[in-house]
Structure formats: C-alpha cells, structure tokens
Amino acid sequence: MVLKKMALVGDALSHVALPGLGLGILYGFNPFFGGFVFLFVAAALIWRIERVTKLSVETIIGALFTLSLAAGILIIPEFELLEALFGDISKVTLESTVIAVAASVVAALMTRIIYKNMILGMISEELATSAGVQVARTNLLYLFLVSLTVAAGLQVVGTLLVGFLVVVPAASAKNLSSNLYKYGVLSSAFGVISAVSGILLSDYFNLQPGPLIVLSGVAVFIVTIIIRWAAKAPAL
C-alpha cells in the first residue's frame, strides 16, 4: 500500500470490515470471517467500479468506508462496538489465533507468487503488460491479500487501528531501504518489533495493547526518519 501510494486507502479499507464483525458478534460466528467477507467484497467492488467509472480508488473507498462505518455502528451493540473498533489481543481465542496464523501464511505465500508481477504493475502498467503480466488480475489478487491481512489483524488492534499494520512498518522500512529485499525484510521486522513491544508494554503498564502496538510502531517510524535525516541522503 505504501509503494502504491495508497497508505490512507489501507487505513480506510479496514473500516469496511465493521459490519462483518457486527454480524459475527450478532450471529455467533467468528468475526474474522465476517470481516474478511466484507473486506473482500468491498475490495472486489472497488476494483470493478474503478475499472468501469475510472473514479480514483480513494474516492470509491471514501464512499464505501463511511457507508460501512454507519452500518457497523447501527448493527453492533455498544459494548461490542468498542471491542470491534479498538480490538483486544487478550480476548483472542485459540480458534481465532489459528485462523489468523493460517491467513497470514496464505497471504505470505500468495504474495511471494504475485510479487514480481505486482511490482512491475506498480512501476508501469505498460511495462508489465509487455512482459506478459495480467495487471488487472494481479491487482484483484493484491486487494484480496490486503483483505486477508487486514482481517487477520482486526481482533488484535481493531478496525480503527489495523490500518497501522499495513502502513507504518512498511513506511519505516522504506526510509531505510535501497532495494526490495531490504524493504521486505525490514517491513516484517518492524511489524514484529511493534507487535511484541506493544504487548510487553501493555502487560507492564496494564493498558490496552492495540494502541500501544501502534505507538511502538510509530516510535520505530520516528527513529527511521531521524536515521534518514542524519544520513542526509540516499538510503542505506
């Protein structure tokens, strides 16, 4: 999302999961599935509407995310609404953990498969097409993977903050990378550092883990900005 200049899109897209989470809570099925279905349907709709109307993705998501937020607030009872918005890792069940791990593994494997095509499509649609890449299909798969990743993080940090997971670690990595390999390794590392330190801090201070994970990630981001500034030029 960061390389596609769609960081805010990633953040807004996460709110689309809210009605799905609400239905999960109301009808007693795992909210991951509700969230994922809503995210993926929204992603497919965005992909299709963008191709048909040529409206920008930001505009379409702007409309969809406010609609979803409104529907979610109406569907979800007040107490559960807070949990859906902010998440709580301490309430994540074993079943949810297994689902989140499986979703992450699928997302990682599929990303590996479409990575080359995805990067070429980002560089230039024409260039990718000349190399035999089906750009539209790759973009749809990419949105599917974003949906999967966001859904996996929903119960940990909630719909309001999950956008952080797809944006901030990658933005921090970009500050320090001059090639894709470093970018990939650092993005994952910063994501893990933020999550682990956030959970440890929450245990120590007895505070909500979601916001602390975000704050840890933002602290890493600030450090990478300072390092970049100090180097005053090209990335490492």
Place this chain on the structure above:
Amino acid sequence: MSNVSVKVKDQVILDNISFGLKKGTTLAIVGPNGAGKTVLFRALLGLMPYTGTIEWRGAVKIGYVPQKLSVSDIPISVREFMLYKCGSGPHVEKCITSVELGTGRMLDKELGVLSGGQLQRVLIAWAIADNPDVLLFDEPTSAVDVDSQETIYELLNRLQQEHEITILIITHDMHVVRHYSDYMLALNRKTIFFGDSEEISNPSLLEAIYGSRLLLRKKPKEQE
C-alpha cells in the same frame, strides 16, 4: 493494423488508422500532443479497447520502453529490476553491458536515482532482454541530454541490425525521423501521412502535422 479506432467516453482518440510494416524496419510516429500516439501504443499492447484489426505475422514478443518511470517511491535496485527479465546473476551483467552500461556499482544503484540517460539504457536493456520481435519506444530520449540522445539512437540502430527487430518510435525529434527511421506515421487522431520518412523534410507536410512551419536542424556530421 487496419481501420483501428479508439473511443474514450464517446470521444474519438484514434480514427481509422491503418498501416503495415516489414520485419526489421523502423517506424517513427509523430504528431502534436494529444494526437493519440501513446494511445496507439496502448492499443498495440492490448491495454486499450479498439475496433478494427491489429494483426501480427505469427506470434510476436513485444518489448516496450516507456517515456519515463515513476520509480522514485519504489526501493528497487537495477539488479532486482533486471532479474525480472534476465534470469540469473551472470545474465544480468550481460544484459546491462549490451546497452553499454558498466556493471560494477551500477547494478546496486536504486533505479530511482539514475540519470535520465542511465535509466533509458536500463529500460532498453530490459526491453530487449528476452529477444523481442517488436520494440515500442515512447519518446525514448525526452528526459535525456542531446549527447546521450545520439548515443541511444546509435545503440538502437546497432541492436536493430543485430537482432532484426521491428521498431516503432514515438518522437518529436525530426532528426530521429530522418536519420533513424525507414517510415513515418504522422498522426493527429487521424492519419495525416504514412510513408517514407524522407518526407519529413517536406515543409507542407510539417505544416499539416504541427499547424506551423518548422526548421529542421542539420545532422551533426553535415555541420562539420
């Protein structure tokens, strides 16, 4: 290409364009901004819906060199970019040296920090890496200084002779049309002219293309 037309939201961008090319020749495509030159390339690449027929003799592999790339936001090194087309490590070095770029530190540079000339050569190396039959060049030297332009066209000439590639170049440079092309297609949504590139010297044709009279600069060798 026969009777190809492209419409976007009821606006005609290309109107009934027809031309044919022999293998191993170069076609320069000229015309004012908004004439539909890049749209023609997008139709050739299958990225734009069109009516009419685009027919290739047999299965062709198309290479494409864009006018510019927005890569400043993507941390990708020259080596990583070339690996997409050139396979393993030793092949990457061969690809890069084919366009007269030294390997060494060049391969570890970020694509976004290369000069205009270096980036164009990397893009050419990328486009020819899998031995295409047809190359599409969209204003290949628009971001390059005059000396580098000459070198790049000489390089294209050499590559064409070595590999018998058919080349289509979008250009605003009349010098390129005269000295590096066999044929010329003058576009302004419709075909204004298709034929021998020598015709670019015809003032009335230039007036028909650009709407005003232009002076041609002489080929550097003729000036000496």
